[in-house]
Amino acid sequence: AVVSTQSTGEVEILAKADEEFNIEKGRLVEQEKQKIRAFYEKKEKNAELQKKIQMSNLQNQARLKLLKQREDHLQVVVDKTTNKLKGQVVDINKYRDMLQGLITQGLCQLLEPHVTIQCRQMDIQLVEGVIDAAVKKYTELSDLEVTVNVDQKTFLASDITGGVRLVAKDGRMVVVNTLEARLEQIIKQKIPEVRTMLYGNNPNRRFFD
Secondary structure (H helix, E strand, O other), X not given: OHHHHHHHHHHHHXXXXXXXXXXXXXXXXXXXXXXXXXXXXXXXXXXXHHHHHHHHHXXXXXXXXXXXXXXXXXXXXXXXXXXXXXXXXXXXXXXXXXXXXXXXXXXXXXXXXXXXXXXXXXXXXXXXXXXXXXXXXHHHHHOOOOEEEEOOOOOEOOOOOOEEEEXXXXXXXXXXXXXXHHHHHHHHHHHHHHHHHHHOOOOOXXXXX
């Protein structure tokens, strides 16, 4: 009877040990499975992250390429406008009419009774030749009188394309109407158009310059 009891006890011990072994084995297997799942999940997340980074890089490259194209287009516009202005300067009649318009426009901006005009030294005779017509047009537009003198001492740089600078109140009021200044205004006007072409209309944008 004793032997039989010991055999039964040993069987129970072995069974319990086997059960604990299976439990531990199952725990270890599940632990390894979790590690494997975590590894592949991390790998998948990294792959997804790399994919997003790659897509972002491609989008940035496309945007930069588009920006370059727009800048090139803008530069073409600038070059064409510059050449057109230079062509008008070469054509004396067109340049004379342009000077008259620039002077009238400057007078309308200043609205002062006494104005001095500065120009390139080579343009003095042309400017003096259009002053009367420019002043007449100004008076028609503003109903104001103005006395205009051409500066015989201070000249605009000879390497600029042309145009005039109007000065009043001993230099405290100045209107720069050189052809370069006009060209810069054209470029500034084009910048919002380029921005709209690049990014579209933004309803939250309040300023466009």
